[in-house]
Amino acid sequence: MRQMRCQPYERFDKFYEGEEFADALFTELVPWGKDQTFTGLTHGTPKGAHTPHGWGFLEHHEGFMQACSVWLDGVADGPGMWASTMNGVEQCGYGTWVQGKRHGYFALVKEGGTYIEEYETGELKRRIKWRKDKLHTKCSRCGMLFVPLANTAEEKFCRYHISKPDYDGRYPCCGALHAVNPRGCATSMHVEPLPDPPKGRRGGGRVSVFSFLDALCVLVPACFVSAMGCKGARNP
Structure with a gap:
């Protein structure tokens, strides 16, 4: 799929210069949901002072990330991707959200295979095995699956701790507890295994x-x- 080979959005696309996003400003790692942060364009709404609105990505501290080209008042509403290492399982997917729900075709990548899923307003209708995954590799630093061709410096989705946790389970680089925030205090490009x-x-x-x-x-x-x-x- 073409989505796998490119970034989920372009920050400076003229689309975001439209009237719909006139009051949206860039914010980084602002709280949005339980144990989650958002980085991207936001604006103030009754939902919060930094409501996702425009391009951006949502991160859960236990190892989940959702990047979408369009968020509207806090809800994903456009093409994008997600990746997860939660519960020690690496997987990722590509498709389109409509009003916060998966809709249409998604590509799911896990356990070395690629599957095609079909959704209707968030409900999974079917899943078929497509082919062996030959595009993705596992980041040797943060553990997420990524496509090297789409791993550019414009978007640094790799989040990691600079230091390993000490005997108390706390990271000396930032002071966070591993049990509370294992996702990392630094960002960079993903790293391929040597x-x-x-x-x-x-x-x-x-x-x-x-x-x-x-x-x-x-x-x-x-x-x-x-x-x-x-x-x-x-x-x-």
């Missing part, structure tokens, strides 16, 4: 400087690596 070294290769072999820098591009957020001249580094 390829395994060729079998039979022992220490002592020469590694080029360019190969070393390319590895850093995978391990270090792009905003730190781009200044080093790595191949493929993207400026945030």
